Amino acid sequence: MEFTLTGRPGERAQFVEVLEAFCRANSVPDSVRHAADLALEEHLTNIFSYAFEPGRPPFMVVKLSIRDGKFSAEVTDTGIPFDSRQVPPVDTSIPLELKPVGGLGLHLIRESMDELYYERTDGKNIFTMEKRLGESPA
Amino acid sequence: MLIQKTALADSHEFAVSGRVDGEGANQLEIALLNAISAGAKRITVEMSGVTFLCSAGLRALLQYWRQMQNKGGSLHVASPSAEALTLLNTSGFKSMLIEAV
Numbered sequence: 001m002e003f004t005l006t007g008r009p010g011e012r013a014q015f016v017e018v019l020e021a022f023c024r025a026n027s028v029p030d031s032v033r034h035a036a037d038l039a040l041e042e043h044l045t046n047i048f049s050y051a052f053e054p055g056r057p058p059f060m061v062v063k064l065s066i067r068d069g070k071f072s073a074e075v076t077d078t079g080i081p082f083d084s085r086q087v088p089p090v091d092t093s094i095p096l097e098l099k100p101v102g103g104l105g106l107h108l109i110r111e112s113m114d115e116l117y118y119e120r121t122d123g124k125n126i127f128t129m130e131k132r133l134g135e136s137p138a
Numbered sequence: 139m140l141i142q143k144t145a146l147a148d149s150h151e152f153a154v155s156g157r158v159d160g161e162g163a164n165q166l167e168i169a170l171l172n173a174i175s176a177g178a179k180r181i182t183v184e185m186s187g188v189t190f191l192c193s194a195g196l197r198a199l200l201q202y203w204r205q206m207q208n209k210g211g212s213l214h215v216a217s218p219s220a221e222a223l224t225l226l227n228t229s230g231f232k233s234m235l236i237e238a239v
Contacts, residue, residue: 012159034190034221041192045160092230097207101200104193104229111228 001064006057007048015044015062022064023071032071032131035112039129040073042105043084051079051125066133070114074128082125083118084109140187141169148179151216155187158222163194170202170213179211182236186217191225203234 001022003015016037023033040062052058060077089110090103109129110116117128139162142153150173158166166183173181183199185191199215206213214236218226226232 012161016157016159037190038192038225041159041190045192045194092228094230096200096203096231096233099200099230101197104196107229108193108225 003062003064005044005060005062012044015040019064026066028066028071029133032133035131036071036073036129039109039112040075042109043075043127043129046084046105047075047077047079051077051082053080069133070130071133072128072130074126076124076126078124081120083120084127085116085118139165141165143169143173145173145176145178148177149182150176150178150180151182151184153184153187155189157190158188158195159190159192160194163192163198166195167198167202170198174202174205174209178206179209181206181211181213182216183213184216185222186219188219188222191222193229196225196229196231199231199234 001018003018005011005015019037019040020033023036044060047060048058058077058079060075063074065072084106087103087106090100090107092107094100113129113131115130119126139154139156139158144151144153152166152169154166156162170181181202199213203213213234215222215226215234216236218235226235
């Protein structure tokens with residue numbers, strides 16, 4: 001399943017429907033669907049917010065698949081090079097009075113998904129998120 | 139996303155239901171800002187009907203929690219759904235929850 005986003009009105013809501021339909025069709029457990037929904041919401045928002053200079057139209061393609069017992073979402077964008085895996089983790093123990101407002105999105109992606117992969121190829125960022133469909137091994 | 143507002147004197151409660159994504163977070167921010175502008179001293183965000191919560195929603199809550207603290211007021215989250223509670227706990231927002239009586 002493939003979906004293209006270019007910043008058109010309503011496309012984020014359309015994408016959520018596509019994700020839900022894909023998960024239903026492939027009997028993806030609700031917990032995995034919810035985790036993927038959250039991780040993709042955070043990653044796509046980050047791309048729209050930071051990956052493209054003003055005046056440059058955003059372009060990204062999301063590929064959803066099931067392979068080797070895992071849900072996989074591969075997001076390719078034509079924005080500036082950025083590997084979010086290199087960003088240091090946030091300290092969630094910081095009290096609310098001092099808690100920074102930034103970095104929560106990346107934290108939630110890391111918390112939601114089991115594996116994250118990044119590569120930069122032909123001027124594109126390719127970020128892949130995977131989550132096991134069954135219980136995690138002990 | 140739906141927001142149902144109840145105001146009694148300077149106590150404002152917002153019952154939030156549905157998907158608090160980026161767009162939902164913007165709606166929530168507007169509601170909280172309006173409550174503060176109207177002189178709210180105590181704000182409760184009731185989240186039993188929240189089916190999805192993301193960092194944009196957390197940022198809105200944190201921003202207005204701080205504003206209320208600075209004004210000598212309070213903002214709390216009440217009755218979070220399982221999805222909302224997981225996110226609030228995972229992100230270190232547990233102290234924003236109203237303690238169960």
